[in-house]
Amino acid sequence: MGGLRAGKTEVLFPAVETALLAGKRICLATPRTDVVLELSPRLKKAFPEIDVAALYGGSADRDSPSQLIISTTHQLFRFIEAFDVIIVDEVDAFPYSADASLRHAVNKSKKASASTIYLTATPSKRMQRLHRSGKLKAVTIPARYHRQPIPVPEMKWCGNWQKKFHGKKIPPVISRWVSDRLRQNTPFLLFFPSIQVLEQVVPLFHTLSPNLNIVHSQHPKRKERVMALRNGEVPGLLTTTILERGVTIERLEVAVIGSEHEVFSESALVQIAGRVGRSSAHPHGTITFFHYGKSKAMSEAIHHIQMMNKAAREMGLLDA
Numbered sequence: 001m002g003g004l005r006a007g008k009t010e011v012l013f014p015a016v017e018t019a020l021l022a023g024k025r026i027c028l029a030t031p032r033t034d035v036v037l038e039l040s041p042r043l044k045k046a047f048p049e050i051d052v053a054a055l056y057g058g059s060a061d062r063d064s065p066s067q068l069i070i071s072t073t074h075q076l077f078r079f080i081e082a083f084d085v086i087i088v089d090e091v092d093a094f095p096y097s098a099d100a101s102l103r104h105a106v107n108k109s110k111k112a113s114a115s116t117i118y119l120t121a122t123p124s125k126r127m128q129r130l131h132r133s134g135k136l137k138a139v140t141i142p143a144r145y146h147r148q149p150i151p152v153p154e155m156k157w158c159g160n161w162q163k164k165f166h167g168k169k170i171p172p173v174i175s176r177w178v179s180d181r182l183r184q185n186t187p188f189l190l191f192f193p194s195i196q197v198l199e200q201v202v203p204l205f206h207t208l209s210p211n212l213n214i215v216h217s218q219h220p221k222r223k224e225r226v227m228a229l230r231n232g233e234v235p236g237l238l239t240t241t242i243l244e245r246g247v248t249i250e251r252l253e254v255a256v257i258g259s260e261h262e263v264f265s266e267s268a269l270v271q272i273a274g275r276v277g278r279s280s281a282h283p284h285g286t287i288t289f290f291h292y293g294k295s296k297a298m299s300e301a302i303h304h305i306q307m308m309n310k311a312a313r314e315m316g317l318l319d320a
Helices: 010-021 033-046 075-080 100-109 127-131 161-166 174-185 193-204 222-230 266-273 296-314
Strands: 024-030 052-055 068-072 082-088 110-119 154-157 186-191 213-215 237-239 254-258 286-289
Touching: 010 024, 010 033, 010 110, 010 161, 024 033, 024 075, 033 052, 033 068, 033 222, 068 075, 068 186, 075 100, 082 222, 100 110, 127 193, 174 186, 174 213, 174 237, 174 254, 193 213, 213 222, 222 237, 254 266, 266 286, 266 296
Parallel strands: 024 068, 024 082, 052 068, 082 110, 154 286, 186 237, 186 254, 213 237, 254 286
Antiparallel strands: none
């Protein structure tokens, strides 16, 4: 198997290998196409002897008989009792979390005897209740594979960011943050609360660097632009919560603009923070919540990460 990179998905690799050697057919399902595109090369690298198929709307592998399939949950409508093992990654993510038909598609696609594994860094309140009541078995891993703590977000007040943007200005503390990363050649993601705000500020941020790109759910070149950041072809991306999951980029640092906005739930902020420090070569990095007022979700996200690090330390899973 290949070297570990991020952690949550890679933890499954020994179990996947065991199932493959036993001749089992396996599906790793995830709600978002972006995550399929991110995980597919990692699985192909980890299992070079296996034909790995990636299924999403418009993919070339749609009719593949592969033993190992990574698929969006939408594509599972095409399968009936096809899999011996099914792993649902990002089980708390939209649209899977909000669409009962997708959960039905998962159940229909697996054999009656199939093993089912749910994978998430941010379990829903319902999953937590089921676990506490003993109805859902769970294994909690509070540390990353590289045995370094998860970077803890820092809150920074940036003033009335909406008013500043309307006045065609970037709050100075945000401008300095971006300029520092540009100067240090550190790749970064800037998260904004909506596509509307994102598109409004593009000309402002292009004054700092004309090479900054944007990515959102309606953008036709999401895949290419994330790849450009990973390859060092652009210095950073301005994005929405569409990139809160499934993105692994070396040395990445992250800032959330207007982190008090209701779109940034506790789980969204934890996932966004989780983009930082994912590789063993660069396990550290900064995650900054720029805000006009602190929200409960911001405080809970920071507490969540601190508690994970505390649990990992108490279990002897950290070297630092």
